[in-house]
Amino acid sequence: MKLTCDREALEKALVKAKEATERKASLPILSNFLLEAEGDRLTVRATDLENYLTLELPAAVLEPGKVCVNSQKLTDIVKGGSCAEVILQLKGETLVVECGRSRYKLATVDPDEYPEFPSPTEGQKEGSLPGELLLEGIDRTDYAVPKDAENLVLNATFVRGKGDEVHFVGTDGHRLALYKPKVEGFDLEVLIPKRGTKVLKKLVSQLETVKVSRSESFAFLEGEGWKLAVRLLEGEYPDYEAVIPTETPYAALVPTEEFTKALKRVTLLVEGKVKPVKIALMENLMKLFVSDPEFGEAEDEVEVEFVGDPIEVEFNARYLLEALDHYDSERVWFKLVDADSPALIEAEDPEREPYLCLIMPMTL
Structure with missing residues (x-):
C-alpha cells in the first residue's frame, strides 16, 4: 500500500474516527484504525463494537492495500505535522508515515483481524433528515439522556417519525426533553x-442531508463522506406523550434570561449536583428561595405574567437551568397542574419553537 493525501483532510478524518474507537479497549484491535487504499480514495474505519464508522477522503493511490494501525499514534503524528501532504507506505509489517522532513515507522496489526462492519440490506425502510435539524434534535435532548440508567432504553435518544413531525426524546425518569x-x-x-x-x-454538517435506515440490530446513517452504523438498544421506549399534561391550571409567562439569572444567583449558596430551589407563583410574581444548613439562605424575584391562586413547588435548580439553556424564546411558559406534578416548560410560541421540557418536583 502506498498513497499520498492532504494532511489537513486526513487530520480531520482521523479526529472524527477517534470518537468511534474504544479508549480503554477490552480488545486491543479496537484501539486501531483500519486503513484501505483503492482507486482514488483512502477509507478510514473505526469501531468500538457499538459504533462502526467509515470515512472516505481523496488520495493519490500508487499501490492499493490495507493496514491496521494504532489510532492514537497515527492521529498524533498527522496532527503534529507541518507538511501539506502525507505519504503512507506499507513496507512488510511496518507503516511508514512521511510528512515533510518527519518520518515515522509504525507497527501494524493483521488487518484481517479487524471486526467486520454491518451493512444495510435491500428493502430496508429509509428516510432522511436535514443535518441542521438532526444536530439540533440531539443537542436539545441529549442532556436529559443518562449514561447508566437501569432501564437501558433510557440511555439513548429516541428518534421517531410521527405524521408530519419528527420527535427527538430524552429522559432519565426525572425530566423529559422533547x-x-x-x-x-x-x-x-x-x-x-x-x-x-x-x-x-x-x-x-448542518448543510448536508443525512440518510437514515435501520435493521433489527443497527441504525445506519450516511452523510457526505461518512457512514455510521450504530448498534440499537433493545426494548420499548416509554410512552412519553402520556406524561405530558394537556391542561395546566397554573401557567406563568416568564422572561427566560431573568429566570436563568435568578436561579444562578440563589443557587450560589448550594453545592453539589442537587440544588433544591423553592419556586412560588403569585400574582405577576415568581419568588425563588434556597436554604442551605451550612451557608444560609437566598431569595430572589422575577416579574412574570400570572393570575391565579398562589402555589409553591420545589425543584432541582440544575434541571431547570439545563432546560432553560436550550430555549431560543425570550419568554417561556412555566406550567403546573398542582404542587405534586411535573413542571411543563414551553416556548412562548410552541408553533415557532416546538420544544418542551418536563421536570419532576422534589419533595417539599
Whole structure:
C-alpha cells in the first residue's frame, strides 16, 4: 500500500474516527484504525463494537492495500505535522508515515483481524433528515439522556417519525426533553445510544442531508463522506406523550434570561449536583428561595405574567437551568397542574419553537 493525501483532510478524518474507537479497549484491535487504499480514495474505519464508522477522503493511490494501525499514534503524528501532504507506505509489517522532513515507522496489526462492519440490506425502510435539524434534535435532548440508567432504553435518544413531525426524546425518569420539528416523509423509529449521538455530533454538517435506515440490530446513517452504523438498544421506549399534561391550571409567562439569572444567583449558596430551589407563583410574581444548613439562605424575584391562586413547588435548580439553556424564546411558559406534578416548560410560541421540557418536583 502506498498513497499520498492532504494532511489537513486526513487530520480531520482521523479526529472524527477517534470518537468511534474504544479508549480503554477490552480488545486491543479496537484501539486501531483500519486503513484501505483503492482507486482514488483512502477509507478510514473505526469501531468500538457499538459504533462502526467509515470515512472516505481523496488520495493519490500508487499501490492499493490495507493496514491496521494504532489510532492514537497515527492521529498524533498527522496532527503534529507541518507538511501539506502525507505519504503512507506499507513496507512488510511496518507503516511508514512521511510528512515533510518527519518520518515515522509504525507497527501494524493483521488487518484481517479487524471486526467486520454491518451493512444495510435491500428493502430496508429509509428516510432522511436535514443535518441542521438532526444536530439540533440531539443537542436539545441529549442532556436529559443518562449514561447508566437501569432501564437501558433510557440511555439513548429516541428518534421517531410521527405524521408530519419528527420527535427527538430524552429522559432519565426525572425530566423529559422533547423536540418535535416539522419534517415530511420520515417514518422510522430508532434508539440511538448516548455514545452514538456523541459520534454523530462530530460527523454531521448542518448543510448536508443525512440518510437514515435501520435493521433489527443497527441504525445506519450516511452523510457526505461518512457512514455510521450504530448498534440499537433493545426494548420499548416509554410512552412519553402520556406524561405530558394537556391542561395546566397554573401557567406563568416568564422572561427566560431573568429566570436563568435568578436561579444562578440563589443557587450560589448550594453545592453539589442537587440544588433544591423553592419556586412560588403569585400574582405577576415568581419568588425563588434556597436554604442551605451550612451557608444560609437566598431569595430572589422575577416579574412574570400570572393570575391565579398562589402555589409553591420545589425543584432541582440544575434541571431547570439545563432546560432553560436550550430555549431560543425570550419568554417561556412555566406550567403546573398542582404542587405534586411535573413542571411543563414551553416556548412562548410552541408553533415557532416546538420544544418542551418536563421536570419532576422534589419533595417539599
